[in-house]
Amino acid sequence: MSRVVFLLIPRVHLLDVAGPAQVFSTADDLGHPYTLTYVAEDGEAAAVQGLVLRAETAWPPLAPDDLIIVPGWRGPTRPASTATLRHLRDHHASGGTVAGVCAGADALGRAGLLDGRRCTTHHTVQDELARLHPRAEVVRDALYIEDDRIVTSAGVASGIDVALHLVTTRHGPRAAGQVARAMLVHLHRGGTAEQISPLFRWRSHADETVHRLQDLIETRFTERLPLSLLAEATSCSERTVTRLFSRATGLTPLAYQTALRLERAEHLLGTGATAEVAAREVGFEDARTLRRLRARAAAPAGR
Incomplete structure (x- = not known):
């Protein structure tokens, strides 16, 4: 003991x-x-x-x-x-x-x-x-x-x-x-995970349309979400969706979805999943894509 x-x-x-x-x-x-x-x-x-x-x-x-x-x-x-x-x-x-x-x-x-x-x-x-x-x-x-x-x-x-x-x-x-x-803990996060999750990091704005878009992306982040689907969901043009989202969060909708996928993949890897399983679970095409995006996220700014 x-x-x-x-x-x-x-x-x-x-x-x-x-x-x-x-x-x-x-x-x-x-x-x-x-x-x-x-x-x-x-x-x-x-x-x-x-x-x-x-x-x-x-x-x-x-x-x-x-x-x-x-x-x-x-x-x-x-x-x-x-x-x-x-x-x-x-x-x-x-x-x-x-x-x-x-x-x-x-x-x-x-x-x-x-x-x-x-x-x-x-x-x-x-x-x-x-x-x-x-x-x-x-x-x-x-x-x-x-x-x-x-x-x-x-x-x-x-x-x-x-x-x-x-x-x-x-x-x-x-x-x-x-x-x-x-304990009903949803995620066991790895030590290198960011202290502030993407779920909260880009939520400090006041644009309700973008909040609705984020709700949709967070609910379906493992799926393919074409810009046309996001535009239809908010009754906006594709160009307006991109402009509003980028202005409120500093990211494109695709970059936001990728950040959510990477966070979930890091959790899966930290609990023993292989790169192949983690990639498949979060919606990436293959493990090579996951490895490439993880390496890019870990690279120092400016490189």
């Missing part, structure tokens, strides 16, 4: 705790034994959402197979003590895994665990993490990063993704899939 220790910092975010805790609790229910322990320096931590969480003050003995997870909090807050940070360092030095959700990455940085390693955090505090820990390599716009048993994530719902990732690495994709299904 493995132990998962959650280090609770004052003003902790509830979902940063509850999401990963639910993953490992569900894994335990499904036959992968885990014991969950909560530690706080003062014996309790008030969540920023108003709930007070009670915890142990003494750290349990840990083995290399155990996990430490540091959920994020809303600052400013009192940093973890030197003794607490030593627990993080010692566990990693003994072969254990330490994970930080959202601002939890800062605690890992204060423990010296981010030096020389790739890491990430919520997109609103990435610059702050890079400023506080200049020896860390902060990766922008990633859901989670694992580097030498140091795991960091963007926070909020991505805490579920990183916990499912840890279940996958320990028990395989089938076990993680069982947990995700039990």
